[in-house]
Amino acid sequence: MLIGEVARHSGVSARMLRHYDALGLVRPTGRTVGGYREYSAEDVRRVFHVESLRSLGLSLKQIGRALEDPGFTPSALVSDLIRWSEDRLARERELLERLRAIDASAPTGWQDVLRIVELMQGLDSASAARRQQAVLARPEGVPAPAEVLAGAVLAESDPHVAGALRWALARSDGDGMATLAAGARSKDACIRRRAVLAIAEMPEAPGAAAMLADALRDPDTRVRGHAALALGRRGATAAVPALVGMVVEGSNDVEAAEVLGTLARDHGCADQVVSALVAELAEPTADSATRICLTQALFELSEATAQEVLRRLASDDDRAVALIASAFVGELDGRSAGDRGDEVT
Numbered sequence: 001m002l003i004g005e006v007a008r009h010s011g012v013s014a015r016m017l018r019h020y021d022a023l024g025l026v027r028p029t030g031r032t033v034g035g036y037r038e039y040s041a042e043d044v045r046r047v048f049h050v051e052s053l054r055s056l057g058l059s060l061k062q063i064g065r066a067l068e069d070p071g072f073t074p075s076a077l078v079s080d081l082i083r084w085s086e087d088r089l090a091r092e093r094e095l096l097e098r099l100r101a102i103d104a105s106a107p108t109g110w111q112d113v114l115r116i117v118e119l120m121q122g123l124d125s126a127s128a129a130r131r132q133q134a135v136l137a138r139p140e141g142v143p144a145p146a147e148v149l150a151g152a153v154l155a156e157s158d159p160h161v162a163g164a165l166r167w168a169l170a171r172s173d174g175d176g177m178a179t180l181a182a183g184a185r186s187k188d189a190c191i192r193r194r195a196v197l198a199i200a201e202m203p204e205a206p207g208a209a210a211m212l213a214d215a216l217r218d219p220d221t222r223v224r225g226h227a228a229l230a231l232g233r234r235g236a237t238a239a240v241p242a243l244v245g246m247v248v249e250g251s252n253d254v255e256a257a258e259v260l261g262t263l264a265r266d267h268g269c270a271d272q273v274v275s276a277l278v279a280e281l282a283e284p285t286a287d288s289a290t291r292i293c294l295t296q297a298l299f300e301l302s303e304a305t306a307q308e309v310l311r312r313l314a315s316d317d318d319r320a321v322a323l324i325a326s327a328f329v330g331e332l333d334g335r336s337a338g339d340r341g342d343e344v345t
Contacts, residue, residue, distance in 0.1 A: 001039045010047050017047070025064050026050060057081050097151070105145035116145055123148070128158040135164045144168055150176030153198045154183040154191050162194065170201045177205050184211055189220040196223055200230030216242050225251055232259035237269045244276040247297045248290055261300030270303040278309055291321050299328040307332055
């Protein structure tokens with residue numbers, strides 16, 4: 001079979017077949033009287049073998065070794081090929097994400113594209129200071145694309161840079177909520193925390209309240225806590241159980257108590273809050289430190305029922321709890337006396 005016929009049957013160009021010949025990879029076993037290359041059936045099979053190995057990503061040099069060296073085992077090489085392919089796919093996915101982010105920002109010209117690429121490069125820096133500068137040093141009047149910022153928020157571990165990213169995202173020309181929603185469903189609790197913190201700073205974004213409500217059921221206590229504080233500050237009484245749980249756990253308990261006080265005072269759930277705190281005080285597993293935190297939370301409430309509980313706690317068997325409750329009762333009595341004095345004058 002002459003080279004032209006082999007090219008037609010194999011799909012390998014005549015030029016590439018000559019290249020294979022020059023490398024010694026596939027040498028035709030015969031020549032015609034006129035000196036043309038003549039391929040046997042075995043030669044054609046070898047062409048197909050070469051193309052099959054090329055389809056796996058092997059170089060021509062590696063293919064030559066594979067076909068000629070009996071000791072050249074495939075296991076190590078295939079493992080390398082898998083690793084190289086995974087690296088290449090990761091780079092391709094990263095490129096695809098960048099292109100989608102640029103497309104989502106709807107650039108009006110190449111100058112916009114260059115600004116977005118510059119921001120991406122800054123956010124990819126190993127230096128936290130450089131990443132923060134990339135966010136904060138944007139030209140006045142040039143908003144950063146929300147999807148780029150949202151993706152960076154989910155990946156950022158430095159708290160200062162993360163704060164700058166959330167600030168910029170809340171003021172960007174989009175909401176980035178699709179990216180944050182995906183982050184809130186991540187298997188990685190750290191990513192879910194970052195997503196919820198960012199969503200909490202974007203209360204008016206579509207779907208933000210629903211995502212925070214879903215986060216109240218998150219298995220991670222810090223995710224639940226971030227969501228509860230954000231919802232509680234917005235008057236959502238559904239956050240009460242999670243906020244009380246934060247007081248019990250001692251996780252941001254002061255903030256949680258303050259938010260519970262605001263909910264009880266301004267959103268008509270005082271009885272619910274007091275009942276939840278009293279129930280935790282009565283738990284047999286509640287240690288002294290936990291009961292002190294609960295006592296402090298009761299003090300944040302201005303309701304008469306909470307004050308009555310504090311007066312009872314002033315005689316509690318736990319001396320530490322009793323002392324703190326007594327101090328709170330004394331302060332409440334002082335406030336009442338001051339209020340009566342103001343009324344007289």
